Amino acid sequence: MLQLKDQLHNFLRCSIGDGNTALFWYDYWTELGPLYLLFGTTGPRSLRIPLRATVSQSVSNGHWNLPPARSDFAETLQIILSTMPVPRSDNNDDVYLWRNHSGGFGPSFSSRVTWERLRVVNHVVPWHSVVWFKEEIPRCSFISWTAFLGRLPTRDRLLSWGLSVPPGCALCSSADESISHLFFICPVAVATWNCFCGRYLASRPSSLNDVVLLCQQLTGTHSARARVVLKLLNQVIIYILWRERNNRIFMGIASTQETIFRKVDRAMRDRLLSLSRPSASSHSPSLLELYLWFLSPYS
Template sequence: MKLIWRIFTQSSSLWVSWVTHYLLKYNSFWDVQDDSKGSWIWRKLLKLRDEVYGFLRIDIRDGQTCHFWFDNWTEKGRLIDITGATGTTYLGVQRHARVCDAVNLEGWTIRGQKCRRFQELYRNILAITPSKPENGADIVLWKHADEEYLPTFSASKTWDQVRVKRDKVEWSRVVWLPQGVPRYAFITWLPIRNRLSTGDIMTQWGMVQGCVFCGERDQTRDHLYFACPYSYTVWEVLACRLVGNGINPDWQWTITRLQRMRDKELDTILAQLLFQSMVYHVWRERNVRRHQQPAMSTDQMRRRIDKAMINRIVPLR
């Protein structure tokens, strides 16, 4: 979407100038045919047009860059969609005309006052102040919220409008931490959603995988975290001071316990960081062993996680 914004606002850019001259041929971006010419990214931009159109609006000043029939300058969308191809004849404005081409020194030069089909559109256009050269260049506006258009592009505002919104889940504070490590958070998110390729998941694909740590045939997420003697031995020693003495090898108990810890307290942050580091390094060790590489003992694993925690905590001081 930002690239489309640049096409309308940064005409001095070398790439945008090339697009305007060779691909658009100075026609409207909304009217150019998708004939498989141009690069892969250009074809993707053309496919996004229907979704992006509602985000752009033109504030008419001199009318030299705004296409009369295709740009959204009347708040009614594409005028060609309202009138059809015959509208160019009834209103007396050519298909690729700019807004300034429909204005003279006396005002609007469009026809249609005697046409019953387009009288409402005719009156709406006459109600708009005609463009004048002394008004400066047209201003491209981007939608930031309902009925709020500003002359700046905002990725966050755009994403907030196009994304599918759902209720916030309780486990989100366990996964998405401001102090967290992105790769740790992602690997933690996978077992939270039970999307790790553990043995029970791989069985559905015809592959049998037991636990590489203890030999348990039914390797599930709940077994790996932390019913497996290997992972629980590491987790119990590291987490008992932060999570509490009543530490439990049950996965759901652990998630619930972390969710109920007081928000933003130091012990809570450390416990959640430790949990993510534990999930990440156990999964990493599991993959290492599956590829017949040297295995770590529980003591070595504890030292590695301890070092990872120190490396993360020190920059936060």
């Protein structure tokens, strides 16, 4: 908790008005920072100011009311206070100021600016646009994101944690289960992807990296919209296969290959039907029409 408070002090300052809101010991209202960090637990006794006191409680008859300095810290504080206006009851309220984009402080809070300053900035991963895009299905994009991070609890990962689980793929039992196998190499995954090989997808991807490359390589008329369909298709297939895997392990229920295809197809159609169509003047096909082209063979 103390560490969290210390982080907050890097983003929050208090401009003193009447002194009735700002806390003498805890708020960052002088250039010394929160005074409790400077004086420690003996501060309230040495300065004769209660621990929960407001800044106005350190003022008497229009002047700062502190005892004679008995330490270097107390002397420094009194010097700083001598340069500051004394809180008055007829002043405006105290104002809390937040760190802004320029590094200074202002009265408005921005969650974006605060987040950008708090977070550890890493390099942008090449697959971010394949996972996060406005047409996504949130439950599918979450599983896809976890797969790209390598965090799905597949059996190879569970074994690496020392858990006693069978290593075989729950869909085919012909190889050890991993992310690449489960979603791209397993015969069930291969058959599912092959159902969507056609005009836009000449051959199925063999890994998550292949999906990223295919999205980058889609060119020609309507390529941007076809890219949306491919990204959505990748997420839906991963999601449906992951659910099928869990159903077989935990519920003992197995779907046929035809049923798996129909689940993917239904999810794709439902999502694409919910998206707005292009304007009539653009003569562009809808995302659903592009999806149907994915299903059609080369002419």
